[in-house]
Amino acid sequence: MKRSAAFTLALVGPFLFATSAFPAAPRDGAAGYTVACALTDQPGLQSCADLPEAQACAQEPDFASRASKEATGMVFVNRSGAAIRIYWMDFQGYRQLYRILAPGARFSQSTFIGHYWLVTNAGQQCVAIFKAAPESLAFF
Numbered sequence: 495m496k497r498s499a500a501f502t503l504a505l506v507g508p509f510l511f512a513t514s515a516f517p518a519a520p521r522d523g524a525a526g527y528t529v530a531c532a533l534t535d536q537p538g539l540q541s542c543a544d545l546p547e548a549q550a551c552a553q554e555p556d557f558a559s560r561a562s563k564e565a566t567g568m569v570f571v572n573r574s575g576a577a578i579r580i581y582w583m584d585f586q587g588y589r590q591l592y593r594i595l596a597p598g599a600r601f602s603q604s605t606f607i608g609h610y611w612l613v614t615n616a617g618q619q620c621v622a623i624f625k626a627a628p629e630s631l632a633f634f
Contacts, residue, residue, distance in 0.1 A: 551620035558587035562606035570601040583610035
């Protein structure tokens with residue numbers, strides 16, 4: 495089985511969220527990430543609502559994971575003051591809750607290229623849908 499690079503998802507600040515390729519994601523700021531956005535208004539950061547991954551929330555049922563043997567990994571880090579929910583989108587496009595991530599918590603998840611992961615805020619509103627791939631993303 496081919497192993498691809500893993501990446502990190504993190505929530506930072508009052509309600510921030512980030513992903514980055516290994517090694518560990520930076521502790522502060524958007525530096526080191528391919529994509530960075532803010533879940534709440536923050537000066538100098540793009541709104542998460544403007545990301546294509548956020549726009550995907552409107553078509554959530556279309557994001558079924560596809561079978562794959564190409565392994566990768568994701569690390570979710572919640573650096574915000576509120577819990578987030580992490581869902582795997584199953585092969586029929588339904589949410590499967592994998593973790594409620596408390597503020598300050600970290601969660602490593604093995605996955606496969608072509609699988610979709612949905613992140614919600616504490617109110618279970620979709621923040622974004624990510625296709626597992628070795629890339630660097632950040633949400634602040």
